[in-house]
Amino acid sequence: MLEVENLTARYPRASRPVIDGLSFSLGEGGLLALLGPSGCGKTTLVNLLAGVLPPAGGSVRFCGAPLSPRDTAIGLIPQSYGLLPWKTVRENCLFCARLRGASGERELDALCARLGIGGLLDRHPRELSGGQAQRAALARALLMKPRLLLMDEPFAALDAAAADRARRLCFELWRDSGATAVVVTHRPEEALYLAGQIAVMGKRGRFARLLENPWQGLPEPGGPDFEAFSHELRREILLAAGEEAAS
Numbered sequence: 677m678l679e680v681e682n683l684t685a686r687y688p689r690a691s692r693p694v695i696d697g698l699s700f701s702l703g704e705g706g707l708l709a710l711l712g713p714s715g716c717g718k719t720t721l722v723n724l725l726a727g728v729l730p731p732a733g734g735s736v737r738f739c740g741a742p743l744s745p746r747d748t749a750i751g752l753i754p755q756s757y758g759l760l761p762w763k764t765v766r767e768n769c770l771f772c773a774r775l776r777g778a779s780g781e782r783e784l785d786a787l788c789a790r791l792g793i794g795g796l797l798d799r800h801p802r803e804l805s806g807g808q809a810q811r812a813a814l815a816r817a818l819l820m821k822p823r824l825l826l827m828d829e830p831f832a833a834l835d836a837a838a839a840d841r842a843r844r845l846c847f848e849l850w851r852d853s854g855a856t857a858v859v860v861t862h863r864p865e866e867a868l869y870l871a872g873q874i875a876v877m878g879k880r881g882r883f884a885r886l887l888e889n890p891w892q893g894l895p896e897p898g899g900p901d902f903e904a905f906s907h908e909l910r911r912e913i914l915l916a917a918g919e920e921a922a923s
């Protein structure tokens with residue numbers, strides 16, 4: 677269980693906190709999608725969960741203990757990919773897997789082939805397109821077999837077909853791994869496919885709505901119930917954007 681209590685984040689020189697008193701919990705093996713207007717604090721929340729950003733207040737607990745990036749196997753896919761520029765894709769992936777005690781060697785080729793970057797393992801990040809670098813970051817995070825997987829817009833640089841393939845693969849691997857996961861996305865359809873819970877973040881980084889998603893893992897759900905749910909989700913996102921703009 678991931679338990680967030682009264683979490684507050686504040687950047688230096690900012691007049692008010694970006695996230696102010698956010699509380700929620702996510703069951704072990706659950707996948708939460710974070711949606712919300714640009715600037716509402718999604719990346720900030722992921723960075724707090726990853727331990728990259730110290731909170732100004734409140735707490736994050738994972739499996740009953742304070743979350744410690746040293747002890748918890750956290751797989752982070754940052755928006756900027758976070759690949760080490762002096763290492764090849766292969767070295768980037770294996771370096772992180774080995775840090776967590778997994779060898780990763782056997783799975784690396786198959787995983788990268790499925791992501792469509794099998795021929796790029798010996799390239800350095802500067803020799804990759806944005807979409808290729810993003811898939812390398814995804815492979816690196818998945819190979820680590822994280823217990824907590826944090827993904828900040830992990831498919832944003834991919835074209836529609838590649839994003840669809842990567843999303844399905846990511847979903848399968850997450851489901852089989854039992855990891856607890858949080859994904860930031862701007863695409864409601866992505867949240868509807870991937871997540872069991874969907875949070876729309878609004879004012880001061882709080883959850884304006886938290887919805888249970890019965891269509892998780894269904895690639896092409898349809899029907900009036902799905903349409904109504906999808907419509908409600910999009911409406912919540914627009915409302916949150918309106919509130920953010922007015923604040």
Ligand SMILES: Nc1ncnc2c1ncn2[C@@H]1O[C@H](COP(=O)(O)OP(=O)(O)OP(=O)(O)O)[C@@H](O)[C@H]1O
Binds near residue numbers: 713716720721
């Ligand atoms: N290092 C920083 N110093 C000061 N303010 C920051 C810093 N990083 C982010 N912010 C501010 O904090 C707020 C939340 O930023 P954050 O990146 O978490 O938003 P987001 O919801 O992820 O946005 P987007 O959807 O555009 O990626 C924004 O107003 C941003 O300007």
